[in-house]
Amino acid sequence: MSYAATATTSTSYTYTNADVEAVVRRFTADIVMIAQSSGALTEAKARDYAHDVEKLAKKGYLARVDLMLYSGGIEKRAVQYLVNTASGDLTMSRPGGVMWPKLPDASFEIILFYTSAYTAAEKERMRDSLKISWGPSNIDTSHAGLKASGNRDYASNAFGMQRKDFM
Secondary structure (H helix, E strand, C coil), rough: CCCCCCCCCCCCCCCCCCHHHHHHHHHHHHHHHHHHHHCCHHHHHHHHHHHHHHHHHHHHCCEEEEEEEECCCCEEEEEEEEEECCCCCCCCCCCCCCCCCCCCEEEEEEEEECEEEEEHHHHHHHHHHHHCCCCCCCCCCCCCCCCCEEEEEEEEEEEEEEEECCC
């Protein structure tokens, strides 16, 4: 006599606003370090960006964030943060490694990518709680002219941001 057996498992991931806050603190440390080292944006503006990233992440509206440094219209540095809401396999890294150079004619761009849950109605509801007036962008975020140079993971329970650096 032979027997066949099957088993199924499922994994559930949960996170709280405190988990989002813990991860976004590391993102904030990164963007403030970029502001201070590159001089391409003020620390106050960097904190405004971080505020909005946290607000959107807490609502489940944030999918990805790209930060880019340009000099003379040419992309020189970039960092990309991919939001991961099943980050049980990620570990918490320390922020840092983003001491970007001061460049002539420097400019800074930040592009947010949203989840499908961020509908037009939700955008309207969120508008007054955000510090930045976000609008559509056609900026290329492929970072094709740069070389991937490393990564770090920021995670707390099931919420994480996977950082990829480009130089």
